[in-house]
Amino acid sequence: MxxxxxxxxxxxxxxxTSQVHVVLYDYARPRLGPWIDAHGDDPVVVAAVAQIRELGDLPPAAGTAEVVAVLHGWMDADQKIAPLKTLQGLIWEKGYADGDLTTxxxxxxxxxxxxxxxxxxxxxxxxxxxxxxxxxxxxxxxxxxxxxxxxxxxxxxxxxxxxxxxxxxxxxxxxxxxxxxxxxxxxxxxxxxxxxxxxxxxxxxxxxxxxxxxxxxxxxxxxxxxxxxxxxx
Structure with a gap:
């Protein structure tokens, strides 16, 4: 060609496929809530959480646990939704930088x-x-x-x-x-x-x-x- x-x-x-659905998903899943709580001043995270609340039909004041429940539901259904991918990407970026992850x-x-x-x-x-x-x-x-x-x-x-x-x-x-x-x-x-x-x-x-x-x-x-x-x- x-x-x-x-x-x-x-x-x-x-x-x-298991590299994503098993290795990367399992790495991100327990870290979503702590990441959101630790990066409450990051505009990218703030925007992602606002999108999750909107797309997940959550009230504007919904807490981290409710947001994470929506994210886990999207992951279980393998939904390619932008704010989920944004947060996963940030977590994976740190995981690779720390040496926790290898492709x-x-x-x-x-x-x-x-x-x-x-x-x-x-x-x-x-x-x-x-x-x-x-x-x-x-x-x-x-x-x-x-x-x-x-x-x-x-x-x-x-x-x-x-x-x-x-x-x-x-x-x-x-x-x-x-x-x-x-x-x-x-x-x-x-x-x-x-x-x-x-x-x-x-x-x-x-x-x-x-x-x-x-x-x-x-x-x-x-x-x-x-x-x-x-x-x-």
Whole structure:
């Protein structure tokens, strides 16, 4: 494939789903309440809590316990809701900085990312996890610090929902690139459909044992490992 940019999903594409749903979620869950209480003067946290109260139909004076109950409900339902992702990202950022967390990628991932980067193809991420959480997850991995490989990061706040074509048009504008010069890798067919509707090239990543490992990726070309694809300028 020929492209100027490779844009990558994370969960199920670069890492096992369990890296998020088990390792990261379990790390964030007990820390949400203490984080909110300890950062009551942080405008980002204040704004997130206000959004949670509004979206969770809580009264304006609802306490931390009520806010956390809403957050835990969203986590249990795997809801990709912005204020939850914001708080999780802040907690994960500190966890990676403190050495509590380390990201484990599929073994084919880091070598291919380094190959693309060294060849001049630019790399970006589009994930439902916050930009802060993304950067943190690449900063401490079993393959070292991979943050220098990436030029741009996008989430559902600065781009939009992952299953809607306008989000991919927003990202293309942010990359200063046309759709045909961007290739998107994801394990979720609906995300690939949205990217293709925006004029992007697309590749499905069907990882054995992952939730979408047996999904129907047609009409998108599909791989089971990054070793099966080449991208160059």
């Amino acid at each position: 020929n492209a100027d940019w490779v844009v990558l999903d994370i969960e199920g594409t670069l890492t096992a 484990e990628f599929f073994p084919d991932v880091a070598p291919k990312l380094r190959q693309w980067h060294s060849s001049g193809v630019r790399l970006a991420v589009f994930s439902s996890g916050s930009v802060a959480g993304q950067v943190a997850s690449f900063s401490r991995t079993t393959d070292g610090d991979l943050t220098p490989l990436f030029s741009k990061h996008f989430d559902t706040v600065n781009a939009g929902p992952k299953r809607e074509a306008p989000s991919y048009r927003t990202i293309a504008a942010g990359l200063d690139a046309t759709g045909p010069r961007i290739v998107f890798f994801s394990d979720v067919p609906a995300e690939l459909d949205a990217a293709r509707a925006a004029g992007w090239q697309t590749v499905g990543v069907a990882r054995s044992g992952e939730p979408f490992g047996d999904a129907d990726f047609e009409p998108h070309p599909t791989i089971g490992t990054f070793d099966a694809v080449e991208v160059s300028l």
